[in-house]
Amino acid sequence: MRNKEMEKRDLKKLCSLVIKWAEGAGTITARHQRKLSSLHISRKVALGVVSEADVASEEYLLKKMRKIYKGDNILAEESSYHSHGGKGANLESFKNSEWCWAVDPLDGTTNFLNGMDYYSIAISLMYFGRPVLGVVYRPSNGDCFYAYEGGGAYFLNMRDKKRPMKLIPRRNTKNIRDTLLVTGFAGEKGQTLLSEFTYFRKLVQSARGVRRLGSAALDLCYVARGTFDGFWESGLGPWDVAAAGIICLEAGVHVADYKGNEFSPFESSIIAARLPLFNSLLKYIRHGRKKRKSVG
Numbered sequence: 001m002r003n004k005e006m007e008k009r010d011l012k013k014l015c016s017l018v019i020k021w022a023e024g025a026g027t028i029t030a031r032h033q034r035k036l037s038s039l040h041i042s043r044k045v046a047l048g049v050v051s052e053a054d055v056a057s058e059e060y061l062l063k064k065m066r067k068i069y070k071g072d073n074i075l076a077e078e079s080s081y082h083s084h085g086g087k088g089a090n091l092e093s094f095k096n097s098e099w100c101w102a103v104d105p106l107d108g109t110t111n112f113l114n115g116m117d118y119y120s121i122a123i124s125l126m127y128f129g130r131p132v133l134g135v136v137y138r139p140s141n142g143d144c145f146y147a148y149e150g151g152g153a154y155f156l157n158m159r160d161k162k163r164p165m166k167l168i169p170r171r172n173t174k175n176i177r178d179t180l181l182v183t184g185f186a187g188e189k190g191q192t193l194l195s196e197f198t199y200f201r202k203l204v205q206s207a208r209g210v211r212r213l214g215s216a217a218l219d220l221c222y223v224a225r226g227t228f229d230g231f232w233e234s235g236l237g238p239w240d241v242a243a244a245g246i247i248c249l250e251a252g253v254h255v256a257d258y259k260g261n262e263f264s265p266f267e268s269s270i271i272a273a274r275l276p277l278f279n280s281l282l283k284y285i286r287h288g289r290k291k292r293k294s295v296g
Helices: 009-032 052-068 079-084 086-094 108-112 192-206 215-226 240-252 277-295
Strands: 042-044 048-053 073-077 099-107 120-127 130-140 143-148 152-158 180-183 209-212 232-234 255-256 271-272
Touching: 009 052, 009 120, 009 130, 009 143, 009 255, 042 130, 048 052, 048 108, 052 073, 052 079, 052 099, 052 108, 052 120, 052 130, 052 271, 073 079, 073 240, 079 099, 079 240, 099 108, 099 215, 099 240, 099 271, 108 143, 120 215, 120 240, 130 215, 130 240, 130 255, 143 215, 143 240, 152 240, 180 192, 192 277, 215 232, 215 240, 215 271, 232 277, 240 255, 240 271, 255 277
Parallel strands: 073 099, 180 209, 180 232
Antiparallel strands: 042 048, 099 120, 120 130, 130 143, 143 152, 232 271, 255 271
């Protein structure tokens, strides 16, 4: 729900600006990917790897944001890790920030470092913890998804210069056996991995296909576009899901956590699919959770 403070920001106009920021960050990451052999790479405890490209992209984006929105908080993946040690409890204060940017400067770093093109830049503006604007950009092929609260979700390709295509809300009445799903999990997440394998095993036996591609932000956006029928994952950060989350919601995709609670980028799990398929996917996840508890 919009109020006077939100009215002060023209989200539609701001979307255009954020797309330019994402495109600029994409130019930086693409340049770094052309010289992979010389990149400095380090490891974040329990969270995977970070490269010079992640840092350079984030520095560029933070500079752009701070130049215009000096009073806003910024929750960016790499600087947040160093400031808060990647601990979720320390991120709680950002929920209460009036305006806060959630930034993933390079979602899909492992893909990026192996020369794969499936990675993205994800930028979201949150109002008291609720995403109200989101942009996800895939530099390798120009795919760009964006949305703002109440304005719908859109897809455009930055290279072909065609008009943006609105992602129309619609129902998905498929049975699980007819679906193509997408998910993610990583060994660095520790115990979370065991639970994810339980869900994965059940769904890979039931769905037509399950993919694991390595960028949660892109995965969710392709659910919004209809390429994939559904997505689930746990252990993600707000920067991973805030932008893609509002894109899904504005495209009519139902988004919640593993308990079925309303979407929040600060929750530790996420499921996304169009209704009524969402209900079937949630049942599989809940069944997997009960099975894990009974075994434990």
